Amino acid sequence: MQLTPEQTDALAEIVNIGVGRAAGILNEMVDGSVDLKVPSIEVLLSRKALREGKLFGGQMLSCVKMPFNGSLTGCAYLIFRSDSALNLVAALTGERVDSPDLDSMKVETLNEVGNIIINAVMGSIGNILDKYIDYSVPAYEESTFSGILSSNVDDDAWVVLAHTDFSIEKRKIKGNILLVFELASFDSVLSAIDSMS
Amino acid sequence: MSGTASGHTNFTLFDSLPIGALVINKEFKIVYWNRTLEVWTGMDKNRIVGKSLLDSFPNLNQKKYADRIKQIFTGAPSAVFSSLLHRYLIPVEGKDGSFRSQNSTVTPMVSPSGEVFAMFFIQDVTELSARIRDFKNMRDKAIQEIKERQKVEEKLRLMAAVIENTAEGVIITDTQGNIQIVNKSFTKITGYSEREALGNTPRLLRSGRHNEHFYNNMWRQINETGFWVGEFWNKRKNGSIYPQKTSISPVMDANGKLSHYAGIFLDITDRKIVEDELRKLSTTDGLTDVSNRRNFDFTLDMEWKRTRRDKTPLSLLMIDIDRFKLYNDTYGHLAGDKCIQSVANSLKGFANRPGDLVARYGGEEFTVLLPGVDRLNAETIAQSIRSHIEFLEIPHPTSGVSKFVSISAGVATVSIDHGATPSELVELADKALYQAKRAGRNRIYVYENK
Known part of the structure; x- marks a missing residue:
């Protein structure tokens, strides 16, 4: 299966709408300028291919993940490299980057940021594509990329990878939104997109 | 609804x-x-x-x-x-x-x-947050304390290293004088190891050269002024006695209460040797090893004062080698020097009580200072010297006075009731010498008080 440029654009548009809403919320929270952009979106063949690829090398990552099912089944992730994660927490809480407290604030803060972004993006997908989605409880995880991906989603699932650039005050922080859809669910996403146009 | x-x-x-x-x-x-x-x-x-x-x-x-x-x-x-x-x-x-x-x-x-x-x-989560905050504060405080303690420890380590390796000997005692700490130089100077020193008191090092009065004074000054610097003699483990320069000060604890005494000392044996050498050089005549003119003047002043204080007599002999110029002309300067040395050695034998002083006053002129010797005894000594020199039988054929080297001597004595000055004593002895020469040499003349 190969996505048409129109399908990819539409998917990017939907993700962007969600990210835009999340940015508005974050902006208010940090009482300053938060700029959130999705410069590129990639649709990758399978979870398996991604897991075996060298996307993040063997680096430790901080991740908020939220499995979902219903009319769409899969899992949504917000992923940061560990140093980026600390940078983001420092920016949001006003702590110094070298503060020893940052680590203990990390889980709670990233959980909420993940909640805001994933909710906005998934909300956008559910709304625009008119899908009812049931969500599990969000979870925070620290692991390598392949470790994070070993959830019970099939290996032939489709993966939508949205590179996300956070710009908070003067900090530039890179993150990734990862949407994993089971094969049938992704078909259903694509046909919903096709029926819109 | x-x-x-x-x-x-x-x-x-x-x-x-x-x-x-x-x-x-x-x-x-x-x-x-x-x-x-x-x-x-x-x-x-x-x-x-x-x-x-x-x-x-x-x-x-x-x-x-x-x-x-x-x-x-x-x-x-x-x-x-x-x-x-x-x-x-x-x-x-x-x-x-x-x-x-x-x-x-x-x-x-x-x-x-x-x-x-x-x-x-x-x-x-107020209580929970507060507890976490308290915990963090506690942790921050603990970290701060650890950092400060590390700083203090670092400083102590540094100071200990300096003390351990300094060239000065260091002794630290408790208030009772029990030795608590010594350093490497202490062992090097005294010969006592750290183990031998600990628990002992610095009395271990006493040389016996100073009386209790000396030490009492020292301790009084330490406790009154908070410092004492001076030199005294100590004894090494091998029994040898050496001079040391020492500074001692009391050490107070944080409450200002006396907790220790710290002594820092330097073995000044080498310095003492040099000092003694210099002192000897500055007071001694190089040729004869008797006092020089400068030391004679200095000693005469001292003895003069003591004479007045103790009300004892003070005698002075002024001695000149007869016809010495002719001796030099005959035998040369080297022999002349030897002649002067022989006379000086003889004089030393007659002025050997503590306080007696033989000095080379001029070229072939000597003075003998005799504290506590009255005129009669001074005259006897002068006579003995004169005959002793003659009996040395140092040939002097051109003398015209004797076949051998001879001397003339003037004797002057002052006593307490005589209100004279030191230079007057020299003048009187000189006059007496002149009289002895005028009378034919190889003789003595005693200046008579009027």
């Missing part, structure tokens, strides 16, 4: 929970308000249910709350609000007037009739 009714019947379960719980419908109307919230806010559920959440709590109008809550009704997952980023959703004043910290979750719930509600679960 059916939603409200069904909400009421279903949600009363939450009344017994120790967390705040409330439910709103799509229009943000409150349909349920639990007992915990009644207690926290003082708002009775009968008065608040049916009202708008946003009217009752305008703070939730902000996008960061309202937008995320609205998403719940359009199919978005639960929203979490951390106290780290928001402090609270429902303002609850604590006893101290500040708002209590809350962690909140807002979850969608679909009723059997298909209506979507948003349920708020609010956990009060």
Whole structure:
């Protein structure tokens, strides 16, 4: 299966709408300028291919993940490299980057940021594509990329990878939104997109 | 509204929970308000249910709350609000007037009739946060203390290293004088190892050259002025006695109470040797090894004063080698020097009591200072010297006085009732010498007091 440029654009548009809403919320929270952009979106063949690829090398990552099912089944992730994660927490809480407290604030803060972004993006997908989605409880995880991906989603699932650039005050922080859809669910996403146009 | 009714019947379960719980419908109307919230806010559920959440709590109008809550009704997952980023959703004043910290979750719930509600679960984490904050403060304080202690320890280590390796010997005693600390140089100078020194007192090193009075004075000064610097003689483990320069000071503890004494000392044997050498050089005549003119003048002054104080006599012999110029002309300067040395050696043999002084006064002229010797005895000594020199039988054929080297001597004695000056004594002895020469040499002349 190969996505048409129109399908990819539409998917990017939907993700962007969600990210835009999340940015508005974050902006208010940090009482300053938060700029959130999705410069590129990639649709990758399978979870398996991604897991075996060298996307993040063997680096430790901080991740908020939220499995979902219903009319769409899969899992949504917000992923940061560990140093980026600390940078983001420092920016949001006003702590110094070298503060020893940052680590203990990390889980709670990233959980909420993940909640805001994933909710906005998934909300956008559910709304625009008119899908009812049931969500599990969000979870925070620290692991390598392949470790994070070993959830019970099939290996032939489709993966939508949205590179996300956070710009908070003067900090530039890179993150990734990862949407994993089971094969049938992704078909259903694509046909919903096709029926819109 | 059916939603409200069904909400009421279903949600009363939450009344017994120790967390705040409330439910709103799509229009943000409150349909349920639990007992915990009644207690926290003082708002009775009968008065608040049916009202708008946003009217009752305008703070939730902000996008960061309202937008995320609205998403719940359009199919978005639960929203979490951390106290780290928001402090609270429902303002609850604590006893101290500040708002209590809350962690909140807002979850969608679909009723059997298909209506979507948003349920708020609010956990009060004020105490927890305070405990975490206390813990952090405690930890920060502990880290600070550790850092400071490390700094102090570093400084102590440095100081200990300096003390251990300095060239000066160091002794630290307790207030009773028991040795607590010594350094490497202490062992090097005294010969006693650290183990031998510890527990002993510095008396271990006493040379016996100073009396108790000396030490008592020293300790009095240390305790009165807080410092003593001086030189004294100590004894090494091998029994040899050496001079040391020492400074001793009391050490006070943090409360200003005496806790230790610290002594720092330097073996000044080498310096003493040099000093003695220099002193000898500056007071001795190089050729004859008797005193030089300068030392004679100095000693005469001292003895003069003592004579006046002790009311004892003081005699002076002024001695000249007869016809020495002719001796030099005959035998040369080298032999002349030897002749002068022989005479000087003889003189030493006649002035050997403590206080006696032989000095080379000029080229072939000597003085012999005899403290405590009266005129009669001075005359006898002078006679003995004269005959002794002659009996040396140093040939002097050109003398014309004797076949051998001979001397003339003038004797002068002062006693207490004679109000003269030291230079007058020299003058009188000189006059007497002149008389002896005029009378034919190889003889003595005693100056008679008028």
